[in-house]
Structure formats: C-alpha cells, structure tokens
Amino acid sequence: MTTFRPTRRSLLGGAALFVGADLLAIRSESFGDEAGLMIQRLRVGEADVTILSDGTLTFPPTVVLSDEPASEIAQVFSEHGSPQPSFEAQANIPVIRIGDRLIIVDCGGADFMPTLGRFPGALKAAGFSPEDVTDVIFTHGHPDHLWGVIDPLDDSVLFPR
Numbered sequence: 616m617t618t619f620r621p622t623r624r625s626l627l628g629g630a631a632l633f634v635g636a637d638l639l640a641i642r643s644e645s646f647g648d649e650a651g652l653m654i655q656r657l658r659v660g661e662a663d664v665t666i667l668s669d670g671t672l673t674f675p676p677t678v679v680l681s682d683e684p685a686s687e688i689a690q691v692f693s694e695h696g697s698p699q700p701s702f703e704a705q706a707n708i709p710v711i712r713i714g715d716r717l718i719i720v721d722c723g724g725a726d727f728m729p730t731l732g733r734f735p736g737a738l739k740a741a742g743f744s745p746e747d748v749t750d751v752i753f754t755h756g757h758p759d760h761l762w763g764v765i766d767p768l769d770d771s772v773l774f775p776r
Contacts, residue, residue, distance in 0.1 A: 667737035669723030723763030
C-alpha cells in the first residue's frame with residue numbers, strides 16, 4: 616500500500632489552494648433551491664460563469680484506490696471494523712456567458728446514475744433554457760459528461776442550437 620508523506624512544499628501548496636479558493640468565493644454568489652441544486656456564479660474577465668450541479672457520482676473504493684488490490688482494500692476496512700466506503704464526487708457543469716454566446720462545458724449524465732440528471736432543472740433554476748445555449752463543449756466522452764445532451768424520454772437533442 617502506498618503511504619502519503621507530505622512535504623513542506625506540498626503542505627504550502629495545498630494551503631495556497633485554500634487561500635485562492637477563499638478569495639474566489641469573495642467574488643461569487645451562491646444560490647440553490649430546496650432540491651439541493653448547487654449553483655455558483657462568478658465573473659472571470661469578460662465571462663460570466665455559472666456552475667450548475669448535475670448531481671453526484673458514487674464510486675466503490677476500488678475506483679478511487681485503483682493501485683491497490685480489492686482484497687487488500689477490503690482487509691484494511693475489515694481490520695478496523697469499518698464497512699467499505701463509497702466515494703461521492705460532485706458533477707458540476709460550467710455555463711459561460713461571453714457576449715451573445717452561452718457555452719456549456721459538458722452536459723451531465725442524464726440517467727447514467729440515479730444520482731445524476733439534475734442539470735436541466737439547474738439550468739432552468741439559473742434562468743437559462745436549452746434554446747439559449749449556443750455552444751456545447753465536451754471535455755471527454757464519458758457518460759457523465761455527454762449523456763445529458765439527449766433527452767432520455769424521447770431521444771431528442773436538448774440543445775437545439
């Protein structure tokens with residue numbers, strides 16, 4: 616099993632990230648609804664950026680600790696009397712307004728996992744409609760990044776422009 620041994624440099628680098636994140640939060644606005652949608656707005660140069668939640672992804676420990684054999688992971692948790700945890704990651708989608716362009720970066724996972732698929736509701740809660748979107752950028756081809764481009768009910772494209 617790999618042991619993490621922090622150095623002074625890595626600790627200082629981590630501290631700098633927290634300070635930077637704190638400064639970024641000062642220039643942003645958060646809001647949400649009772650369904651737990653996370654929505655964050657901030658300005659970056661000429662761009663108005665809104666971060667919307669599509670929900671969460673849940674992974675077994677073997678995905679996060681992929682360098683370790685599954686049996687060894689199970690043994691460590693068993694020795695400490697703990698059930699094997701699952702790891703939850705936020706699935707957030709940037710919506711970027713630059714001039715007359717409304718750009719989304721990825722479009723969520725739709726029904727890829729039961730904990731995903733909130734993006735259409737978050738988009739509406741933030742005051743946008745699918746027809747407002749002028750550009751869609753895919754960072755890569757995983758289902759949690761691109762399945763949201765198609766409406767799972769009728770297979771229509773959600774962003775017609």
